[in-house]
Amino acid sequence: MSNIPNELKYTKSHEWIRVEDDGSLTIGVTDHAQEALGDVVFLELPEAGRSVNAGEACAVIESVKAASDIYAPVAGEIIAANQDVADAPESVNADAYANWLFKLQPANAADIDALMDAAGYAAEIAQA
Template identity: 85%
Template sequence: MSTIPNDLKYTKSHEWIRLEADGTLTVGVTDHAQAALGDVVFLELPEAGRVVSAGEACAVIESVKAASDIYAPVAGEVIARNDSVTDAPESVNADAYAAWLFKLKPANAGDTSALLDAAGYATEIAD
């Protein structure tokens, strides 16, 4: 059973989103996603300054099993990326919710209301 923290938002494509006090969003992949992928061996993250659309593939995660796109949960501008996870991609497997990938400044703060809560995500991934 995957861990699904209650204080985060989620997408159907298995990204987690933490709403920060300053209105920015921190994005990573869920525990369910990392477990399905297996050992993560490579990450390609978006550059700061990149403007993304909601649902746009903006990063790549590769494991020993597969490669998968990571999608922007909402439209906005990438304001930071976590280069420490590109240097140690296995950190995503060790703790998916600590290994954030990038931060977004949303174009419209209200867009986060369409994201799933923990219960909604749990339903989404139920067997």
Template identity: 80%
Template sequence: MSNIPAELKYTASHEWVRVEADGTLTVGVTDHAQEALGDVVFLELPEAGRQTAAGDAVAVIESVKAASDIYAPVAGEVIESNQAAVDAPESVNADAYAAWLFKLRPDNAADLGSLLDAAGYAAAIA
């Protein structure tokens, strides 16, 4: 069974979201997603300053099996991408929750209510 930390929020498209103390969001792909993808070999992450709408494809993750889009969980502005993950994409396989992909400043904190909690995500992937 996949590791689904209780303190995170999730999307149906397999992104995890951590709400930081300053209200920004740290986003990555779930353990379930990295297991399904297999060995991650390439990441293309969004540039800081990019404006996103909820559900926009903002990044690409490629494995030996397939390439998949990564989606913005909510509308906002990308404030940082994880260059260390780009340089070592296998880090996503090693620990999907440590290898964050990008950080987002949400346009509206209320949008977080649309995300799944751990139980909801577990049900979605069951």
């Protein structure tokens, strides 16, 4: 059973989102996603300053099995990428929730309300 922290928001494409005190979003891939991918061997992260639309592919995660796009959960601007995780992609397998991939300043904070909560995400992956 995948670990699904209650305090986070989620997308159908298996990103987790933590809303920070300053309104920015910290984004990573869920435990379910890293389990499905297997051993993560490479991450391509977005550059700070890039504007993204909701649902836009903005990063790539590669495992020994496959490469998958990572999508922006809401529209906004990339404000940071986690170079430590890019340098050690296997850290995503060790703890998917401790190892964020990028940070985003949302264009509209209300868009966050449309993301799934933990119960919604659990139901989503149960149907898969």
